[in-house]
Amino acid sequence: MELPMSNCKRPRFSGYENEPPLSSKKCLSSLKTLLDRYPTNSSDRATQHARLMACRGHLCTREAGNLTSDKLFSEQISSWADTQNSVKKVLEHLVYLGKATGDIFLNDAVAKKFLEFHRDITEECGAEEKQHSWAVIEKEEEIVMYGPYYPNYSKGIHSEDIIIQQTEELLESEEFSQQWKVYVFTMNSPCLARNTEPCMINLVQKAHAWWTAYGVKTHIGFVRCWGFRGTKETLFRDIDYGHVDCINQTGNHGDYVEAAKNRTNLNPLCENLRSAVKHLLTCADLSFPLMTTVREQDWNSYFKKVHSIFECKPEGEKKVFAQKLDAAIEAARALLSAKSRSFDKHLEGGKAFPLHSTFAPQVSEALQDEMTLAFQQCWREMVQDKYADFLRGKLTEQFNQCAVQLFIKDIVKFTGRYLHIGRIKFSKEHMAAFEAE
Ligand SMILES: [Zn+2]
Ligand SMILES: [Zn+2]
Missing domain, CATH: 3.40.140 (Cytidine Deaminase; domain 2)
Known part of the structure; x- marks a missing residue:
């Protein structure tokens, strides 16, 4: 009689995609049980033996297949470990x-x-x-x-x-x-x-x-x-506003490298990094807040240059001006730092900030102009820093997603x-x- 091979094949082998792998010992013992259930004459036994061998051969093929796949799997894993x-x-x-x-x-x-x-x-x-x-x-x-x-x-x-x-x-x-x-x-x-x-x-x-x-x-x-x-x-660590500006103003890597060479202290980024930045600049919504959490120390440190304008003033006057300036810078922070805006809008916000009104009666016109200029320069540098910070964060986020x-x-x-x-x-x-x- 014909041994019902499908009984062996379906649950144990064809179905192995959904079933845990069984050791060959287990498979063979279940086969023997199957054989015992069919009492047969000796010639049938020979057929059964052949069937059994065929089945073992089939098992070997599967295991060989698994070995190859295990090898590829471990190669894949070790490539990621590099x-x-x-x-x-x-x-x-x-x-x-x-x-x-x-x-x-x-x-x-x-x-x-x-x-x-x-x-x-x-x-x-x-x-x-x-x-x-x-x-x-x-x-x-x-x-x-x-x-x-x-x-x-x-x-x-x-x-x-x-x-x-x-x-x-x-x-x-x-x-x-x-x-x-x-x-x-x-x-x-x-x-x-x-x-x-x-x-x-x-x-x-x-x-x-x-x-x-x-x-x-x-x-x-x-x-x-x-x-x-x-x-x-650390991949995006070196990208600062200078790079971003050069990338913005150029259309290909060669032009970018040339533009970067003309700036002081600017090592050009590699082509892939440049492309990643370029793509981000053209494709994404790039609104960002200047401060995500309130760190006053960090904020104030950007405006040291405005303070230095009073350095030559007499001690008493200097103190009064410094207090007023601190209050004005704090007002700018409260008014402008939390809003999510584009780079250009942040620059405009600083330009429009009425710093001079704080000092109007006490400070000469010339000193007011000097202060406003210094404030706007500090503001621009701060916005550029925060912009680069934001872009690095955005790139890191995309990169991490891509990695996973x-x-x-x-x-x-x-x-x-x-x-x-x-x-x-x-x-x-x-x-x-x-x-x-
Ligand atoms: Zn089998
Ligand atoms: Zn871990």
Whole structure:
């Protein structure tokens, strides 16, 4: 009689996309059970043996396929572990695309789980916008939540390190089931660069290991795209207003380099960085506030030059003028610093500010003019600084998004069976709170 091979094939092999991989020993023992269920004569046994061998051959092919894919997977992972190269790759990608594109949100079903767990954690521990992680092991009858954990940067510990350790302990200590699911929440996407193995790579490798050892699927959800180093990304560090101005006034890299050479202390940016800035300048909404948080010291330091005008005055007079000037600069801050405006509008705001009215009766016309001029020069420098600051932040944000997207795109083709990773879409109010952080 014919051995029903499909019984073996469907659940164990053809279906392996959705099932955890079984060891060859397990597959063979289940085959033997199958053989035992069909008492046969000796010639049939030979056929069965042939079938069995064919099946083992089929198994070998699959494992060979897996080996190749495992090799490609680990090559992909180690290419990302080479930070310098990956940063270059992501920048090229960002320039090529113009901006980060593509959807990396988790699908609705997985996102819903995260939102439910998040609500439970928030109810118990309060809302938290800073980086932290928690995790959940979802069993058939039970849900195990652990965390939140926080990074200890002085010890080089990221919150994901603790998550990995806790998850391993839980999986090892218990009678695991293949139906279990691991959910890892982390406020910032796991880092792609640090002194030791980055968290993103650790987690992806662990997800693979947990799948192989326990048949457990892992879900990783995050709110903000951290990229390699988050806000500490150094790629755009050197871009100042001088570069931005040159890029604005030129149409290609050659002209830009020429323009930069004619300015003092301006090292031209590489072509990819220039392209990224150029694209940002032409395509994005570039309104920004001068001060996001009130730092008076920082604000006042921009206007030192206006103060120096009184240096030659007698001590008593100097003190009165200085107080009046401080009050005027503070008034300008209160009036103009919080509004989100374009670069040009911020410049206009400074020009229109009636500084002279503060001094009108006591100060000579000539001194008023001198003061107004100094104030406007200080104002312009401050706006230029803040503008460059804002652009660097914007570029970093786009770059970090692009890094996470590219990483996920690269690994998902190897890990699709056991790893879901993506951003969690919170409600608008929720996101506003996160972005204010
Ligand atoms: Zn088989
Ligand atoms: Zn990390």
